[in-house]
Amino acid sequence: MTNNVKKRHPLQWIPTTWFAMGLPFVVLSTASAIMYKDFGISDTNIAFWTSLIMLPWTLKPLWGPFLEMFKTKKVFCLYYTNFDRLHIWIDCNIVALRSIFFNINNFNGNYSY
Numbered sequence: 001m002t003n004n005v006k007k008r009h010p011l012q013w014i015p016t017t018w019f020a021m022g023l024p025f026v027v028l029s030t031a032s033a034i035m036y037k038d039f040g041i042s043d044t045n046i047a048f049w050t051s052l053i054m055l056p057w058t059l060k061p062l063w064g065p066f067l068e069m070f071k072t073k074k075v076f077c078l079y080y081t082n083f084d085r086l087h088i089w090i091d092c093n094i095v096a097l098r099s100i101f102f103n104i105n106n107f108n109g110n111y112s113y
Contacts, residue, residue, distance in 0.1 A: 025057050 032053055036046040067076055 025054065029054055 022036055029050055032050050036049060041049075
């Protein structure tokens with residue numbers, strides 16, 4: 001049985017990979033700037049908050065070697081998934097507690113959500 005898999009030259013797929021990695025950066029920065037402008041936020045605050053949102057892409061060269069310390073990508077994904085579950089659980093509890101305390105402190109006899 002022969003294997004007739006044709007190998008593709010890297011120049012055929014590397015540019016599309018880089019485009020796909022940069023697309024979320026462009027979409028997020030553009031959408032956040034437009035959203036902040038619609039909210040009436042000043043340009044200096046827009047620049048600050050948008051740059052803060054883009055911080056992971058800025059720090060990518062620094063945390064890239066950290067990712068290589070893991071045995072495999074699967075091990076890293078398992079660690080990250082568990083951390084992400086914990087993070088979501090904490091966020092949900094914070095939102096629930098804030099809404100409970102906000103409603104208790106602002107209770108005027110009417111339920112308002």
